[in-house]
Amino acid sequence: xxxxxxxxxxxxxxxxxxxxxxxxxxxxxxxxxxxxxxxxxxxxxxxxxxxxxxxxxxxxxxxxxxxxxxxxxxxxxxxxxxxxxxxxxxxxxxxxxxxxxxxxxxxxxxxxxxxxxxxxxxxxxxxxxxxxxxxxxxxxxxxxxxxxxxxxxxxxxxxxxxxxxxxxxxxxxxxxxxxxxxxxxxxxxxxxxxxxxxxxxxxxxxxxxxxxxxxxxxxxxxxxxxxxxxxxxxxxx
Amino acid sequence: xxxxxxxxxxxxxxxxxxxxxxxxxxxxxxxxxxxxxxxxxxxxxxxxxxxxxxxxxxxxxxxxxxxxxxxxxxxxxxxxxxxxxxxxxxxxxxxxxx
Numbered sequence: 001x002x003x004x005x006x007x008x009x010x011x012x013x014x015x016x017x018x019x020x021x022x023x024x025x026x027x028x029x030x031x032x033x034x035x036x037x038x039x040x041x042x043x044x045x046x047x048x049x050x051x052x053x054x055x056x057x058x059x060x061x062x063x064x065x066x067x068x069x070x071x072x073x074x075x076x077x078x079x080x081x082x083x084x085x086x087x088x089x090x091x092x093x094x095x096x097x098x099x100x101x102x103x104x105x106x107x108x109x110x111x112x113x114x115x116x117x118x119x120x121x122x123x124x125x126x127x128x129x130x131x132x133x134x135x136x137x138x139x140x141x142x143x144x145x146x147x148x149x150x151x152x153x154x155x156x157x158x159x160x161x162x163x164x165x166x167x168x169x170x171x172x173x174x175x176x177x178x179x180x181x182x183x184x185x186x187x188x189x190x191x192x193x194x195x196x197x198x199x200x201x202x203x204x205x206x207x208x209x210x211x212x213x214x215x216x217x218x219x220x221x222x223x224x225x226x227x228x229x230x231x232x233x234x235x236x237x
Numbered sequence: 238x239x240x241x242x243x244x245x246x247x248x249x250x251x252x253x254x255x256x257x258x259x260x261x262x263x264x265x266x267x268x269x270x271x272x273x274x275x276x277x278x279x280x281x282x283x284x285x286x287x288x289x290x291x292x293x294x295x296x297x298x299x300x301x302x303x304x305x306x307x308x309x310x311x312x313x314x315x316x317x318x319x320x321x322x323x324x325x326x327x328x329x330x331x332x333x334x335x
Contacts, residue, residue: 023317044241051249060288061248071244079251081288084281086259093260108256166327169300172292173307173323175285180311180319182282191279192286199287200294212287219283224276 006132013136020114021144027055028145030170032152034059038066042153049149053112053142056178057081059171060212067208080213088116095123096134103131110138113178187223195219299330 028049035045040062052058057078064074088111096107096119115138122129182188199215206214263269269277293304307323314322 040241044245048245051245052252054252057252065244071240074244075247075251078248079255081284082252082255083284085255087277087280089256089259090263093264108260109253111256164332166324166331169292169303169327170324172289173303173327174320175288176304176307177311177316177319177323179282179285179289180308181316185278185282187279188282191282195283195286196290199290203291211291212284215287215290216284219286220276220279223279224272228271228275
């Protein structure tokens with residue numbers, strides 16, 4: 001890849017980011033506000049956004065921190081929320097299989113929901129994924145995500161009535177919109193129903209955050225146990 | 238180092254682990270059994286649902302109305318519109334006079 005085409009790819013990726021940055025800004029700010037609300041300093045909130053870079057898991061983490069959950073439970077819950085990244089990693093890994101290992105290692109750090117979805121779209125359009133394009137897309141989103149945590153954490157302390165602004169319940173609304181986004185997957189309804197019932201039962205019987213892993217396990221096992229959709233055997237000539 | 242800092246560093250490590258793990262494991266297999274694939278396909282909806290359901294259980298009218306509107310708008314709208322609609326219903330109902 002020449003420097004010229006690398007820079008051209010970078011700007012082609014970067015040009016598509018403003019709309020995405022606007023779309024995720026509320027969550028970056030929300031994370032900062034919730035982090036401050038739950039006892040994180042501005043520096044800690046900013047550092048978490050810079051190092052973890054996973055919105056939903058960061059929000060779950062600071063909420064559990066505020067509820068004085070044990071540190072290992074907080075970390076385990078963050079991992080559990082991020083298990084979806086394992087899927088992204090498996091799928092996106094095939095798109096960038098031709099990259100050198102160091103570039104792949106960097107790419108996986110930036111592999112958030114948006115980045116993954118855009119990478120799949122780029123590949124669908126018949127383009128070979130380049131590091132320039134990938135960073136052009138990923139870096140503006142990553143850098144503004146970090147800045148939003150700082151602004152949100154500083155601003156969050158000025159919000160005197162978080163309940164009236166709905167801050168405490170914006171998270172479930174956000175997660176529900178993500179759940180709905182997966183509704184075209186096979187077995188979506190039974191999976192959601194099983195996980196909803198199991199997580200509520202676990203929440204009542206065992207408590208937080210185990211309702212996440214136990215509830216998720218119910219849906220995953222059900223999906224694995226249900227009759228498989230018609231599966232096309234690869235031809236073995 | 239403070240507990241908070243340790244939590245952040247461990248969270249960063251496990252998050253990065255999740256982001257490389259799928260590739261590291263899958264790249265060793267030429268073939269993924271369909272039932273494993275089906276289970277993996279269910280992970281996002283299964284996990285995210287568990288983050289909504291208990292909150293819905295303890296919610297009042299504004300919270301349940303907001304979730305209902307979110308689910309309905311999601312059938313048509315994009316992520317941003319869906320979130321804005323749910324948030325608007327929640328904030329409006331919570332701030333009703335009386």
